[in-house]
Amino acid sequence: xxxxxxxxxxxxxxxxxxxxxxxxxxxxxxxxxxxxxxxxxxxxxxxxxxxxxxxxxxxxxxxxxxxxxxxxxxxxxxxxxxxxxxxxxxxxxxxxxxxxxxxxxxxxxxxxxxxxxxxxxxxxxxxxxxxxxxxxxxxxxxxxxxxxxxxxxxxxxxxxxxxxxxxxxxxxxxxxxxxxxxxxxxxxxxxxxxxxxxxxxxxxxxxxxxxxxxxxxxxxxxxxxxxxxxxxxxxxxxxxxxxxxxxxxxxxxxxxxxxxxxxxxxxxxxxxxxxxxxxxxxxxxxxxxxxxxxxxxxxxxxxxxxxxxxxxxxxxxxxxxxxxxxxxxxxxxxxxxxxxxxxxxx
Amino acid sequence: xxxxxxxxxxxxxxxxxxxxxxxxxxxxxxxxxxxxxxxxxxxxxxxxxxxxxxxxxxxxxxxxxxxxxxxxxxxxxxxxxxxxxxxxxxxxxxxxxxxxxxxxxxxxxxxxxxxxxxxxxxxxxxxxxxxxxxxxxxxxxxxxxxxxxxxxxxxxxxxxxxxxxxxxxxxxxxxxxxxxxxxxxxxxxxxxxxxxxxxxxxxxxxxxxxxxxxxxxxxxxxxxxxxxxxxxxxxxxxxxxxxxxxxxxxxxxxxxxxxxxxxxxxxxxxxxxxxxxxxxxxxxxxxxxxxxxxxxxxxxxxxxxxxxxxxxxxxxxxxxxxxxxxxxxxxxxxxxxxxxxxxxxxxxxxxxxxxxxxxxxxxxxxxxxxxxxxxxxxxxxxxxxxxxxxxxxxxxxxxxxxxxxxxxxxxxxxxxxxxxxxxxxxxxxxxxxxxxxxxxxxxxxxxxxxxxxxxxxxxxxxxxxxxxxxxxxxxxxxxxxxxxxxxxxxxxxxxxxxxxxxxxxxxxxxxxxxxxxxxxxxxxxxxxxxxxxxxxxxxxx
Numbered sequence: 001x002x003x004x005x006x007x008x009x010x011x012x013x014x015x016x017x018x019x020x021x022x023x024x025x026x027x028x029x030x031x032x033x034x035x036x037x038x039x040x041x042x043x044x045x046x047x048x049x050x051x052x053x054x055x056x057x058x059x060x061x062x063x064x065x066x067x068x069x070x071x072x073x074x075x076x077x078x079x080x081x082x083x084x085x086x087x088x089x090x091x092x093x094x095x096x097x098x099x100x101x102x103x104x105x106x107x108x109x110x111x112x113x114x115x116x117x118x119x120x121x122x123x124x125x126x127x128x129x130x131x132x133x134x135x136x137x138x139x140x141x142x143x144x145x146x147x148x149x150x151x152x153x154x155x156x157x158x159x160x161x162x163x164x165x166x167x168x169x170x171x172x173x174x175x176x177x178x179x180x181x182x183x184x185x186x187x188x189x190x191x192x193x194x195x196x197x198x199x200x201x202x203x204x205x206x207x208x209x210x211x212x213x214x215x216x217x218x219x220x221x222x223x224x225x226x227x228x229x230x231x232x233x234x235x236x237x238x239x240x241x242x243x244x245x246x247x248x249x250x251x252x253x254x255x256x257x258x259x260x261x262x263x264x265x266x267x268x269x270x271x272x273x274x275x276x277x278x279x280x281x282x283x284x285x286x287x288x289x290x291x292x293x294x295x296x297x298x299x300x301x302x303x304x305x306x307x308x309x310x311x312x313x314x315x316x317x318x319x320x321x322x323x324x325x326x327x328x329x330x331x332x333x334x335x336x337x338x339x340x341x342x343x344x345x346x
Numbered sequence: 347x348x349x350x351x352x353x354x355x356x357x358x359x360x361x362x363x364x365x366x367x368x369x370x371x372x373x374x375x376x377x378x379x380x381x382x383x384x385x386x387x388x389x390x391x392x393x394x395x396x397x398x399x400x401x402x403x404x405x406x407x408x409x410x411x412x413x414x415x416x417x418x419x420x421x422x423x424x425x426x427x428x429x430x431x432x433x434x435x436x437x438x439x440x441x442x443x444x445x446x447x448x449x450x451x452x453x454x455x456x457x458x459x460x461x462x463x464x465x466x467x468x469x470x471x472x473x474x475x476x477x478x479x480x481x482x483x484x485x486x487x488x489x490x491x492x493x494x495x496x497x498x499x500x501x502x503x504x505x506x507x508x509x510x511x512x513x514x515x516x517x518x519x520x521x522x523x524x525x526x527x528x529x530x531x532x533x534x535x536x537x538x539x540x541x542x543x544x545x546x547x548x549x550x551x552x553x554x555x556x557x558x559x560x561x562x563x564x565x566x567x568x569x570x571x572x573x574x575x576x577x578x579x580x581x582x583x584x585x586x587x588x589x590x591x592x593x594x595x596x597x598x599x600x601x602x603x604x605x606x607x608x609x610x611x612x613x614x615x616x617x618x619x620x621x622x623x624x625x626x627x628x629x630x631x632x633x634x635x636x637x638x639x640x641x642x643x644x645x646x647x648x649x650x651x652x653x654x655x656x657x658x659x660x661x662x663x664x665x666x667x668x669x670x671x672x673x674x675x676x677x678x679x680x681x682x683x684x685x686x687x688x689x690x691x692x693x694x695x696x697x698x699x700x701x702x703x704x705x706x707x708x709x710x711x712x713x714x715x716x717x718x719x720x721x722x723x724x725x726x727x728x729x730x731x732x733x734x735x736x737x738x739x740x741x742x743x744x745x746x747x748x749x750x751x752x753x754x755x756x757x758x759x760x761x762x763x764x765x766x767x768x769x770x771x772x773x774x775x776x777x778x779x780x781x782x783x784x785x786x787x788x789x790x791x792x793x794x795x796x797x798x799x800x801x802x803x804x805x806x807x808x809x810x811x812x813x814x815x816x817x818x819x820x821x822x823x824x825x826x827x828x829x830x831x832x833x834x835x836x837x838x839x840x841x842x843x844x845x846x847x848x849x850x851x852x853x854x855x856x857x858x859x860x861x862x863x864x865x866x867x868x869x870x871x872x873x874x875x876x877x878x879x880x881x882x883x884x885x886x887x
Binding site (some may be wrong): 054058069070071203205206236262297298304307310317 | 456
């Protein structure tokens with residue numbers, strides 16, 4: 001199995017990382033076996049010189065384009081509306097002013113891997129994200145669940161099932177990971193895998209609309225990813241999501257000021273601590289320092305910030321001819337691919 | 347920078363005075379005018395990143411590598427965007443236009459969104475001896491425009507200062523001729539096709555396959571380092587153009603408002619100029635359905651849309667400003683039903699093809715249409731945002747803004763009736779500045795009362811006239827609720843018209859309206875229409 005990287009660096013003990021890799025590998029394998037798809041295993045790129053590979057960055061805006069709603073509604077209806085693989089939590093002071101906005105792009109599977117390792121591992125993982133957190137078992141898994149006697153998979157299931165009511169994730173006490181119904185690892189792989197089926201008679205930018213439920217044409221994220229993947233696939237390139245797979249928070253647009261002074265909000269050395277990206281780009285915090293303005297307006301909502309927040313995903317590709325035969329289009333059912341996927345060959 | 351494409355600029359005059367000295371930044375007032383030295387006082391007014399980092403110390407730097415090295419320093423990064431009205435034609439031999447933007451901070455100068463270069467390119471190379479550029483000077487609150495070109499009499503290309511945004515909105519058409527301000531009407535950056543799907547731009551909605559660095563059909567230039575930073579127009583919109591215009595508008599408002607002593611509030615020093623964007627379409631943006639028409643000549647005409655064409659809400663009314671929210675983040679005037687127009691009309695593929703055929707629509711002399719269907723002018727971001735700032739800062743009330751928009755409500759752009767009402771705005775007026783948490787001044791505020799008085803002073807308006815409509819709304823105790831009602835009525839009327847046996851007739855009416863708006867757009871800013879491929883025109887019906 002490919003040695004998938006821990007994107008956030010907190011999968012401890014080692015079996016949590018093993019669990020996570022197992023989850024990822026299942027997705028890579030499933031979609032590498034998708035008929036006619038140029039999507040393949042990362043293992044294939046281990047056989048291609050680095051100079052013959054390329055990494056494409058797909059970029060989109062975090063603001064949920066499909067939400068015909070006010071900023072306040074978008075902030076408050078996270079699980080209904082925040083569907084661009086980015087979710088956020090807004091903190092306000094007693095007067096109602098925004099003090100901090102925390103964005104996450106971390107997949108729920110990351111915490112499931114910790115939950116499978118042990119309850120203690122999950123709690124430690126949460127404390128790494130939210131220092132001082134003291135989650136109870138009921139917080140994390142729901143009522144009447146004993147994590148110490150439950151099987152690893154049962155803990156993961158319970159954590160997932162409780163993700164939208166877990167106070168450390170639903171915004172009451174914190175935010176950990178994506179939990180909106182469309183923001184899943186499986187959805188990302190489904191999109192990538194199906195968009196990698198070359199459709200030369202459809203413009204790459206219009207392929208999304210042909211992918212049925214795998215792609216939401218009205219979103220920012222899905223059409224961006226599908227267009228990029230399709231462009232590579234129709235160029236006879238084998239594709240995979242670059243390691244570590246996931247969505248990275250890239251940068252804030254807009255014009256930022258603290259008082260009258262324009263600042264480079266994306267420069268940690270010059271932004272006075274107002275914007276911090278951590279966990280391999282999976283988490284970012286905007287601290288509303290006194291006088292902070294975005295386009296001359298005070299920060300009044302998270303959606304306002306999401307409207308200028310760019311996130312990225314990365315696809316690695318190589319010409320089909322450079323890739324090992326087992327990974328090429330048309331070889332999705334080959335025994336060799338199964339052997340590689342099973343770890344028999346690396 | 348011109349907003350799209352690059353028409354041939356014909357030098358009408360020789361440089362006067364014979365030999366032109368090099369070694370300093372010079373100026374050229376308009377195309378064909380003499381190239382002249384900048385005075386020390388004029389140089390002192392320039393403070394944008396392009397001038398500060400490049401042209402101030404090294405005005406003879408004319409290589410793109412050298413310009414970028416000085417701009418980007420050791421840590422800056424570049425992004426390249428591409429636009430062209432024939433952009434989807436992969437045939438080699440023509441040119442396209444690139445827009446280069448930069449991120450990072452060099453010697454204290456923040457690059458994004460404050461400096462942009464525009465350079466044409468062929469399949470082989472960037473035509474870097476002809477560069478248009480703009481830079482934002484934060485200290486002086488202005489855009490400066492520059493051009494690198496070779497004028498008659500010049501042995502080599504040289505940089506010229508080509509004007510600034512100062513007073514641009516007040517220029518006459520004659521004063522704009524031959525200047526950057528013939529397209530940059532308000533002095534701000536222009537990206538005509540600002541919103542999704544960014545017709546004519548490379549974007550995730552429309553990838554230019556010959557530049558993507560994938561496959562065997564690429565233009566050779568696609569393999570060069572700059573083109574490896576090819577980025578979709580969606581990023582140009584959000585990261586550069588929208589914030590640039592917001593910043594610019596904020597300064598425009600400040601420039602025309604003065605604080606009064608004590609608790610007297612503030613005063614607008616030129617009411618008609620400041621409120622003009624509420625009444626007059628000073629610029630426009632181009633929107634469309636997100637679906638392709640299937641009838642674009644490039645790369646090859648198809649047989650029509652593959653799916654129903656969703657007509658944008660901004661075709662029907664100024665939904666962005668009435669409802670607010672969305673990517674542009676207007677506060678708006680709290681008429682949320684305006685957004686429902688986005689689902690009023692889905693033209694079936696068969697209907698769309700029939701409309702295009704019935705009207706004999708052509709683009710560039712060829713059948714049929716733009717890449718994205720229902721290509722329509724809409725109220726511009728530069729106008730809408732300025733109005734949003736006026737409401738947000740308490741210069742005008744939401745009731746006043748909504749009332750004006752409700753005059754000729756169904757004509758969100760290029761409305762002559764609405765424009766005619768600007769004459770009633772007082773030359774100066776006072777207002778109470780509004781903080782973020784302040785409740786808006788109660789309707790009617792002093793300015794509204796002044797407009798009411800001015801309309802009444804002009805005589806009793808004829809029933810149904812723009813003056814009568816505005817007067818009735820302004821004299822209503824709750825104009826916002828009245829406007830919401832008008833929007834709901836309009837919505838109901840439009841839905842009914844499109845639901846029954848009259849659908850075909852209504853589609854014909856709306857499509858004729860679409861073509862008429864395109865014609866008005868051409869007339870409004872002729873120089874911005876850089877080729878016959880921008881607007882499909884109709885000759886039928």
